[in-house]
Amino acid sequence: MEITNKYSAIMKGTAEPWDVEKRWKDGKILPNRSMSGFAVIFAVFWLVLVAGLAGTFVVSFDDPLIGLFSLSLVAPGIFLLAKFFPRMLRERHYRGVHLKTSTIPIPLGQRFEAVLYTGADASQFPAEKVNLEIRLTCNKLIERSTRGDRTGPRFTRHIIWEKNVPVVASFGASETGSVVTASITADVPDSLPETSRLPGEREKYDWRLEAKSQEGLPGFQQEFQLPVYDTRSALDRADAALGLHSTHSTPPGDDTLEAPVPKGDMEALNTYINTVWEARCTADRRPNLQRLFRSLVPYTIVHRQSDVAMSFVHVRGDMPVRHIRRGMAVLLLIAAIALAGPATPLFLVASLVLHFMAKAARPVAVALYADSTGLQVDSVDRRKRRSDQYDWNDIGMIAETVFSSFYHDIMVPRPKRRVPTLGLRLPSKREAQGIAAGITAVRDRYRR
Secondary structure (H helix, E strand, C coil): CCCCHHHHHHHCCCCCHHHHCHHHCCCCECCCCCCHHHHHHHHHHHHHHHHHHHHHHHHHHCCHHHHHHHHHHHHHHHHHHHHHHHHHHHHCCCCCCEEEECCCCEECCCEEEEEEEEEEECCCCCHHHCEEEEEEEEEEEEECCCCCCCCCCCEEEEEEEEEEECCCEEEEEECCEEEEEEEEEEECCCCCCCCCCCCCCCEEEEEEEEEEEEECCCCCEEEEEECEECCCCHHHHHHHHHCCECCCCCCCCCCCCCCCCCCCCHHHHHHHHHHCHHHHHHHCCCCCCCCCCCCCCCEEEEEEECCCEEEEEEEECCHHHHHHHHHHHHHHHHHHHHCCCCCHHHHHHHHHHHHHHHHHCCCEEEEEEEECCEEEEEEEECCEEEEEEECHHHCCCCEEEECCCCCEEEECCCCCCCCCECCCCECCHHHHHHHHHHHHHHHHHHCC
16 A cells, blocks of 8 residues: 555544545535646647657658658547547636535535535526536445556446435625535435545545536536545444443443453463354354355454453464365375376466465464553464554554455554554454444543
8 A cells, every 4th residue: 555645644643634635625625637738738749749750751751651641640639639628618617616515524424515616607607597417426446457557546436326416506706706606415324435544445435526517507517526434433433333332341441451362461362263263163154165265254352441441352264274275285286296288287376376275264363452551462373473562652543444355454554564454354344443443442542
């Protein structure tokens, strides 16, 4: 995940996205940047370049056919000019377009109220003749680009919710004078995801408002990205996702929270992997062969006391499935060596894939403890055992993130750790969000 200086304050947990995003500042939302001006400049540059090359070839080679062939390359420039020049002229009529909302950010589960300032001069465009179409959408963006893409990340957009909002145009005053405006009102469901807080996630969400003129404003078409966020406190979000208290919660004000594994006891954490094995098998009764491609569901137990203290222990891995995968990998490797022929590369690739799948199924336990003393993360990965302690002032933004199509993880940026995630595999997105909010609530309580 590449994080620029612009978003470093968000990663440190000292700023919110609407504080650093320029298009959401000063109480108004600016439209997405139009590329028509850049396209026209590039088209003119291309036409001049091609014309110059054609003239040079005619003079150098004394052959008009070469010049005519060079002139045939003006087609891309003419296409761009014909497409974007009229759009650029139309956009000059609508300067100062912006959206003014009642609140920034826009809360989930509440009413969204805004006024669209079209930038159209009210004396030239009578409001009674203006007909606008407004569409509000919540979108899921899945990255389809690779590291070799130099133009930046490419996303596939999936609309998961949309609503057409009827509006009535009127007059309003702006910095450019009397302009045509439109009042917009819509209810934002609380069950939908908020706008993603960081730009580098492979799967993210955004909210958009698309405004298009059906009549009265020729060529008017704008798109705004909206700052829609869950504005509840971290404690309220954790309570909604995980419940007010855990089964083993302690009296209010006491941060000595009872946990299934003592804090810092690596032997007990290693033993806990076998302790919860029966409970995991009871929850997931699939036979070993059915778990070959998706191993036993991980197990997580959370203990928390409001925003005073919180702990959880997470166990993943599937030893029987690991043995099966390793055995199949060895058999395929033997087959690749014994049956030398066209199928050998296929056997080798399959053996390598099963080898890495076996490594992914190894038993791992992660325990996290959050209280007044700070944050402690203990982990047991076969023979590797590690325990790290952090002061709350060193912990940045804590958020749920996508691990795979099946699981979610928790991102906790920590000093001297290259990978910000904890290495969890949480099947429930709601549980992952609740755990992240619970840790954030404890951090906010003790952070100086």
